[in-house]
Amino acid sequence: MKTTITGRKVPVTDSFAERTEKKLAKLDKFFDSDAAAEVTVTQERNLQRVEITIRYNGLLFRAEDAAAEANEAVDKLVDILFRQIRRNKTRLEKRLRSDAFAGVFQDEETEEPAFRVVRSKKFPVKPMDVEEAILQMNMLGHQFYMFRNMDTNEINVVYARRDGDYGLLEPNA
Template identity: 50%
Template sequence: MKLTFIGRKVNLKDNFKELAAKKLSRFDRLFGDDAEAKVVVTVEKNHQTVEITIFSRGMIYRAEARANEMNVALDEVIASLGSQIRRNKKRLNKKFSSAELLIPESDSSEEDYEENSFQIVRRKRFAVKPMSVDEAILQMELLDHQFFMFRNEETGDISVVYRRRGGGYGLLEPEPA
């Protein structure tokens, strides 16, 4: 697995990078050498945030944890990634359809998820109008939603604006094929 470390408002020390690499190595047998992991550490006033995003075989796995200490946040985010993978192991095995992909069973008393556990409880259709990103954010705010889907008038693609937890807005755009 290829690792990339990013420190925001902090210079990451080599021992933290080594610890993170060691902890992420437990996922090596699941993802293989072509996987890429990005570890982002952000230091804020009273806490530190560790975010890990793993890109593998067209899938994205992401977890984030906050704690007073960087190493505690790292432990929490690794545990969260492991839980995410265990919860979805049937779907992942089906997607990759390889007999070698064996995701370990959880030792904890985690709830088992069924094959069809994602249940759509509401389906909504609406016209997607061309608009600018600023117009989409304004529309989202007027509706008091957390996200808003629209057709970007600059690119012609379907995009999504969303409100970020830490403040500000995000924009999701399709990657060119």
């Protein structure tokens, strides 16, 4: 797995990089060499936030955590990613069409959780620009808002980010 480690507002030491790559190597058994892991360390007040994103064959696994030491966060995140992969084992085997999981979980009887839709809602999608959609989202007190972009006539979603900014989701053409 190709690993990229980036530090924002914090330097990345060689020992941290080596330790992180060693921890992520535990997940190599699930992926070919095409997999790419991106590790980002950000300094926030007295905590270090670590985000790990693994991209492979159109799949995306992501986890983030904040701790006093980045190494603590990496330990926790590798466990979280391992559980994500194990939880989605059956779906992944179908998608990857390989025996990536053969022998790894032989003894375990994994029960796939049923995904339940507990609420469905239909509403009119009004044409508006991005700024108006953000205003609507804020007035409703929601974390996201779906709308028809009047510039592209496509369905878009604006969302509130943790850093106080906003994001925009647009479909690929």
